[in-house]
Amino acid sequence: MQADPLTPMMKQYLEIKRQYPDTILFYRMGDFYEMFLEDAVLASGILDIALTSRNKNDENPVPMCGVPYRSAQSYIARLIEKGHKVAVCEQTEDPAQAKGLVKREVVRIITPGMVVEEGLLDQSIHNFIAALWFEKQVAGVSILDLSTATFQVTESADLDAILEEIQRIAPRELLLSEKNRGQGVWKVLEERIPDLLISPISEDRFSFSDARDLLCRHFQTLSLEGFGCGHLHAGIAAAGALFGYVEQTQKQSLNHITRIVPYDLSGFLILDEATCRNLELLKNLHYNGRQGTLLDVLDQTVSAMGARLMRQWIRYPLRDRKAICERLDAVSEAVAQPSLRKSVREQLKQIGDLERIAARIALDRCSPRDFLSLKASILALPESVRLLREFSSPLLDVAAIDGSLGALLDMAGLIDRAIREDAPPALQEGGVIKAGYDPELDELIDMHLHTRDYLMELEAREKQGTSINSLKVRYNKVFGYYIEIPKSQIQAVPAHYVRKQTLVNAERYITDELKQFELKISGAQERRIAIETRLFQELRETVGAHIREIQQASAFLARLDSLFALAEAADRYAYCKPEIGDVGEIHIDEGRHPVIERFLPEGRFVPNSLVLDNTANQVLIITGPNMAGKSTILRQTALQVIMVHIGSWVPARHAVICLTDRIFTRIGALDNIASGQSTFLVEMQETANILNNATPKSLVILDEIGRGTSTYDGFSIAWAVAGYLHDLRDAGVKTLFATHYHEMTELERFKPRVKNFSIAVREKKETIVFLHKLLKGGTSRSYGIQVAKLAGIPETVIQHARSVLRDIEEGTHCFSGPAKPVKTAGKPVSEQIPFFESVEHPAIGKLKALDVMNMTPLEALNCLHELFMLVSETSL
CATH class of the missing domain: 3.30.420.110 (MutS, connector domain)
Incomplete structure (x- = not known):
């Protein structure tokens, strides 16, 4: 009968692995977690560790790799980051007492969504x-x-x-x-x-x-x-x-x-992923970092709990007027008391991540240092509570934690009596529990503290008894305690010394007394670890009974930190308290971009005023050259609306902003090559989402619609989209529409709630200066060549472009090689070929030719009918 090629250990491993096939199994063997077979091949590549094998000389060796038990957390983190699950398999019985193979079982599965460390x-x-x-x-x-x-x-x-x-x-x-x-x-x-x-x-x-x-x-x-x-x-x-x-x-x-x-x-104010990305709420568009985002400006929090809550507030702005006003009033109260705000924030800096500490305690994943952080956090609470009693805001009412403060302080006192300030990060290292907390542990601690004294006393006695002055009593992890004597003195070694090890220049011995001491000390250390573990678990259970109180305190402190962070930003950056409008109006006086102004020298950002409403200024067509600031105005308006719904003050001299149900943005586009989506397709998909889901209570931000296709197609789409938004559900939707199609300004003639605006530019000979100021009225120039020169296009290219433009304006440029030059009826054209000829409407000419004083009533009716038909046939 052929022998089973699998060892008992591998049988055990495979049986456990079968129960967790979609995980990487960390199989505990002594001081290592081992991985085998496919897990070893996969993990070794991700972790960059050596891949070896068991039974190397066999025909089919088993791939394996391993990581040290004490540093496993960092390796698990890398596997989780790559999207893998890890099953942690521990030894569930003492190897010294096991009969045969040590029992093992999976004690926990760590996945990307279930991490607490x-x-x-x-x-x-x-x-x-x-x-x-x-x-x-x-x-x-x-x-x-x-x-x-x-x-x-x-x-x-x-x-x-x-x-x-x-x-x-x-x-x-x-x-x-x-x-x-x-x-x-x-x-x-x-x-x-x-x-x-x-x-x-x-x-x-x-x-x-x-x-x-x-x-x-x-x-x-x-x-x-x-x-x-x-x-x-x-x-x-x-x-x-x-x-x-x-x-x-x-x-x-x-x-x-x-x-x-x-x-x-x-x-909540709905901000879809495209809007969140386009407005750079949480991540910078260029490198996905936090710098240059709204979060970076508003997150002045000083605690981890506050930082998480601030991020949630930005991603989930409120829509309830009462809740928004409560936040605004709380921020106002904090702004008005800067010295008190500073004191509270100093107290908050002493507070640890109570939410996650509480979770680790409840899940038995806590460390001694978690208890020390919890103690320090609780001891900082009374002063915070005292300071906050001066505030009237219901969001800052200390009653939320007043009732549990006594129990929390008792808990802090217990931790203070139990855990040493210099406790190591891991319980297994020992030295966690303070002297005086437990009598049995004190005895073992005392024994450990007096070990050195005993060894020095023993060494002195042995030197005197043997007359060997070079005798030394020493310890190492391999041989334990021993007496070392130089070989030149071994003739004086007493008979009761038992040789333990021979070195080149010395001999090492053991005595019955030293052996008994070693047994006592080694046993004491094991007992000390066991007792400290038991006491630590008892402390964990006691503290764990107050998890709800810790969570209540953490929720209050996170809200406090976030509100004071908004106040800090408002005070530091000269924001104003906005009003919540009732008539569907967005009125921003001297508004600024909260992020861009932080990157400019103080006073350099040019503020702009803007009115959007549902009666006269619902769709604003904004024209002007690139780099003039159109996109900045669009983004800063959307960001200020979001800030109000968060409960934040805004960067403006004064602001009245109505409640909004959703903000849509169509700003820029990236090719999605992997899915075969071009820039224009992405642009049209995002535009379709806006047209299908916007409501009269929404805010729409559109930047350069239609630029991803031919000029005439793009203009046609832009014209139709703007008209659709104006007429949406017979009420329209507040829209900011930046465009290079200057003919879009003609829409103001046909839609009553469309208004034209442009960005001011000053011309100096053949160059331009951007004034970044929003003015009423459209513009018919794009200044493309001047912008190209500012961007660093070589002068020869610039001169060629001017020559081509001049030929087009004079009607002499040939667009098709040897074909006949294009003529424009002797009329110079603007830098952008117009979509609308500024010619008199035929009906106007016919009206001017009428002799109304000599027309009969029947002739007048017939003429009116002719005029009506003429207007109908030639209307847009």
Whole structure:
């Protein structure tokens, strides 16, 4: 019978791996996590570590690699960053007491959406895992940040809105039914969010009744009505599937998740992904960094909790007037008291990331330093509370944490008595618990502290007893404690010394007394670690009973930090408190771009005023050359509207801004070569989204519509789009429309709520100076050649271009090689060939020729009919 080629260890490994096929299995062996077979090949390439093999001499060696147990976190982080899941398999029994193979089992699965360790997370960003489920034409979405206990749910019958919401959430991982794999929504999400890890789970996991029961069991409630989400069938199905998945992979209860919060998509100003990108709310367009974004300007927070909340406020601006006004009033109160604001912010700097510390404590992933940070944070609370008692804003009411402050301070006192200030980062290293906290531990600590004294005393006694002055008592990790004597003195070694090791110049010995001491000391160290571990776990459980109070404090502190950050920005950058208008008007007096002005010397940014309303100034056509500032005015208007809905003051002398349901932007375009989409196609797709979804309460920002195709096609599209937005739902929509098509200014003649504006330019001979000032009235010049010269185009090219332009204006330029030169009826043309001839309408000429004083009534009626037909035939 042929022998089984697999060792017991490999059999165990393969059995465990079969249970977790979609993960990289970290298999604990002593001080290392080992990986085998395909996992080893994959991981070694990502981690850049050596790939070796077991049984190298066999015909089919087993690939393997490994990482040290103590530094595994950094390696896991790199695998997670690449979108992989890691199953952590630990030894679940003491190898010294094991009979045969040590038992092992997976204690946790780490995925991109389920990370809580401090070193693996960006402290300023939520780390969401989400689930999506469809039920009866309704889509439900649930999100969970395991590291902060943020658990939310929503649903909508609008699939596009749900897909946009998933992009706005930006989860690291998304759960979908395995039946959707590779098709429909799955495929769309893969295209829209390329880095998203989609994890398929059984459709049975999305059962509404099972989900409801699971959540009620966890929250210990009879229903979910108390959370306000009992009616969200699709949403609850998604939430239950998500919660069950996380609970199963973490292999423990999630006691720090104390509530589920429903939210309505219509409760926020909607900013789709294109708008968020075009306005550079969170990421710079050039390098995806934070610098040069609205977030960079407004995020003056001093805590990780505040930074995450500020990011959420920017991505989810409010639409409720009362809630916006509450934030504005709180910011105003903080602006008015700069010294008090400074003191509060100094206190906030002492506060750690309570949300994530609480999660790590609840999940038994905390370190001694988490407790020290928690203690310092709690001890900073009383002074913060004292300072805030002077504020009247309900958002800054310290009653939110007053009731739990006593319990939190008691907890801080307990931590202070238990944990040493110089505690190491890992519990396994020992030296975590303070002397005086536990009598049994004190005895072992005392023994450890007096080890050196004992060894010095022993060495002195042995020197005196043997008369060997060069005798030394020493210790190393390999041989333990020993007595070392030079070979020149070995003739004086007593008979009871037992040789332990021979060196070139010395001999090492052990005695019964030293052996007993070694056994006592080594046992004491093990007992000390065991006792410290037990005491640490008891402390964790005690603190864990107050997770809800810690979370309440963290929520209050995050809100406080964010409001004071908005006040800091308002005060530092000379913003004004805006008014919330009632008549659908956006009136900005001397407005500035909040980001661009930060990159210019003080006073260099040119402010501009602007009025948008639903009666006379609904569609503003803005013309002017490149680099003059058209795009800046468009963006700064949209950003100021967003800032108001966040609850922020705005960069202006005065501002009245109405509530807005959605901001659409069509600014610039990038080729999507991978999917075969050209610049023009992307432009038209974004424009179609605007035309199909804008409402009279929206704000539309359009920059250079139609430039991606031929001039006449582009102009035709731009004209039609502007007209459509003016007439939208018989009410129109507030629109800023920047264009190089100067003929667009003609639209003002046909649409009553269209107004022309242009950017001022001063000409100096053959050059121009940009004044960056918005003026009433359109312009008929693009100054393209002058801008080209400013951009550094060689002078020979500039001169050639001027020559061509001159020929066109004189009607002598030949556009088709040897063909006859183009004539323009002896009329000079503008720099852009006009779409509209400034000729008199035929009806006007006919009217001028009439002799109305000598016409009979019948002749007058016939003439009126002729004029009507003439106007109808020649109208646009």
